[in-house]
Amino acid sequence: MTTPDGPVADEHHEILDCLGQRCPLPVIALARRLPELPVGTVVRVLADDPAAAVDIPAWCRLRGQEFLGTSPGPAYDVRRLS
Amino acid sequence: MGDLVRTETIAWADVIPSPVYLDAATAAPLHPVARQALLAALEDGWADPDRLYTQARRARQLLDAAREATAETLAVRPDELSFTASGTTAAHGAVLGGLAGRRRSGGVLVHSAIEHSAVLHAAEQHVARGGTAVEVPVDRLGRLDLDGWSAAVAGPGVALAALIAASHEVGTVQPVEAAAAACTDAGVPLYVDAAQMVGRVPVPAGWSVLTASARKWGGPPGVGLLVVRKGTRWESPWPADEHESGRTPGTLNLPAVVAAAASLRAAAADAAAEAARLSPLVDRIRARVAADVPDVEVVGDPEHRLPHLVTFSCLYLDGEALLHALDRRGFAVSSGSSCTSSTLRPSHVLEAMGVLSHGNVRVSLHAGSTEADVARFLAELPGIVADLRAQAGVVGL
Numbered sequence: 001m002t003t004p005d006g007p008v009a010d011e012h013h014e015i016l017d018c019l020g021q022r023c024p025l026p027v028i029a030l031a032r033r034l035p036e037l038p039v040g041t042v043v044r045v046l047a048d049d050p051a052a053a054v055d056i057p058a059w060c061r062l063r064g065q066e067f068l069g070t071s072p073g074p075a076y077d078v079r080r081l082s
Numbered sequence: 083m084g085d086l087v088r089t090e091t092i093a094w095a096d097v098i099p100s101p102v103y104l105d106a107a108t109a110a111p112l113h114p115v116a117r118q119a120l121l122a123a124l125e126d127g128w129a130d131p132d133r134l135y136t137q138a139r140r141a142r143q144l145l146d147a148a149r150e151a152t153a154e155t156l157a158v159r160p161d162e163l164s165f166t167a168s169g170t171t172a173a174h175g176a177v178l179g180g181l182a183g184r185r186r187s188g189g190v191l192v193h194s195a196i197e198h199s200a201v202l203h204a205a206e207q208h209v210a211r212g213g214t215a216v217e218v219p220v221d222r223l224g225r226l227d228l229d230g231w232s233a234a235v236a237g238p239g240v241a242l243a244a245l246i247a248a249s250h251e252v253g254t255v256q257p258v259e260a261a262a263a264a265c266t267d268a269g270v271p272l273y274v275d276a277a278q279m280v281g282r283v284p285v286p287a288g289w290s291v292l293t294a295s296a297r298k299w300g301g302p303p304g305v306g307l308l309v310v311r312k313g314t315r316w317e318s319p320w321p322a323d324e325h326e327s328g329r330t331p332g333t334l335n336l337p338a339v340v341a342a343a344a345s346l347r348a349a350a351a352d353a354a355a356e357a358a359r360l361s362p363l364v365d366r367i368r369a370r371v372a373a374d375v376p377d378v379e380v381v382g383d384p385e386h387r388l389p390h391l392v393t394f395s396c397l398y399l400d401g402e403a404l405l406h407a408l409d410r411r412g413f414a415v416s417s418g419s420s421c422t423s424s425t426l427r428p429s430h431v432l433e434a435m436g437v438l439s440h441g442n443v444r445v446s447l448h449a450g451s452t453e454a455d456v457a458r459f460l461a462e463l464p465g466i467v468a469d470l471r472a473q474a475g476v477v478g479l
């Protein structure tokens with residue numbers, strides 16, 4: 001599920017640096033921040049806990065937000081839909 | 083104090099709730115028949131069955147009887163069955179021996195993405211030694227991608243295909259017969275890890291190699307089964323040894339083998355009734371957890387599933403903290419969350435399914451599990467989860 005850096009990188013307005021944090025902290029940070037941002041905003045979560053690769057897309061599915069993809073970093077891009 | 087308190091009517095059991103053990107998928111409590119057989123076999127099953135004196139002949143009788151009883155329960159021939167030192171050793175032998183026996187056909191192992199780590203570690207060793215492993219994905223419910231499987235086993239150089247009969251982590255039962263038909267069409271032997279099925283539900287047909295583990299059905303720990311059907315090319319991956327038709331090296335723990343065989347027969351005799359009793363309890367856990375605990379994902383196939391096992395994940399919770407909190411309240415469960423594993427990686431099963439991996443709990447029931455145990459678990463779980471969320475400051479996220 002890797003998408004090129006380009007188009008997504010241009011859109012994102014917010015970076016959440018969760019490097020060094022153990023799961024579920026990156027997911028919690030995302031859940032706190034995303035509702036504070038306007039609908040349509042793309043957040044890039046930087047997280048090196050391997051569980052983030054599973055849990056961030058799963059959180060998006062459970063919460064009806066859009067998971068855009070993974071970039072090296074590892075970075076996970078999420079768009080607020082609602 | 084006289085008759086202030088009628089002490090004889092107050093038992094400690096009324097004050098301190100007895101622990102509720104809900105981790106049968108790791109190890110079911112020892113079946114009473116296993117205990118009885120183990121004690122008896124310790125008395126007269128300690129000698130080496132391969133020697134030529136009276137005590138040895140008694141041990142040989144016990145081993146032969148254990149093999150016959152187990153083979154009969156599995157509907158296989160006694161000479162197709164070997165006892166091993168664990169389900170893990172049996173799985174290693176199944177994979178590496180199945181590959182070795184067919185090395186002239188090629189070096190490819192096909193396996194599902196949700197095999198037990200014993201199978202995956204054997205596959206890693208195969209790859210490290212120059213072999214190839216092809217992993218077939220599962221869907222969100224943990225069901226094998228049958229089209230992907232059929233294409234993979236029909237590929238060039240496939241020596242063996244490995245499929246877990248039912249997931250030990252999420253309970254999803256796999257389409258073993260359809261997967262076996264694809265293997266037959268491709269001329270590839272199928273190895274089935276049936277550790278969570280044997281002694282609980284009938285094992286589907288079509289496999290060439292099967293393994294199981296006694297502690298899953300109420301037998302003692304440290305006994306596995308390896309069945310290699312007649313006509314299957316299988317070659318021992320271990321240094322030469324004559325025990326168990328050369329399929330698994332070393333002296334068996336005969337008392338444990340006898341206990342495993344006796345308890346398997348007992349468990350299999352009760353299996354249908356137990357499945358009919360436990361499956362509605364699992365349905366109840368699935369429904370009540372989803373309804374009573376906010377932000378929870380109940381995972382695995384709700385229909386094609388094992389009768390005794392259910393898994394769910396609680397958003398924003400640390401699996402280890404949840405396990406400890408449940409343990410303090412007397413509930414023993416297990417978890418596939420990363421922080422509860424030695425590798426700090428999330429469960430590869432949850433990962434392959436694409437479901438939430440943190441805050442994960444697996445509940446698995448056994449013959450001693452009662453409706454009252456389940457009711458107490460369901461009554462206490464929502465409060466335990468709410469308390470942990472309050473402590474973590476994640477309420478209402």
Ligand SMILES: Cc1ncc(COP(=O)(O)O)c(C=O)c1O
Pocket residue numbers: 107108168169170171173198200246249250275276277278295296297304305306
């Ligand atoms: C599906 C499955 N396969 C293999 C094993 C390994 O069995 P054992 O614990 O006896 O080594 C287990 C249990 O851990 C299991 O659940």
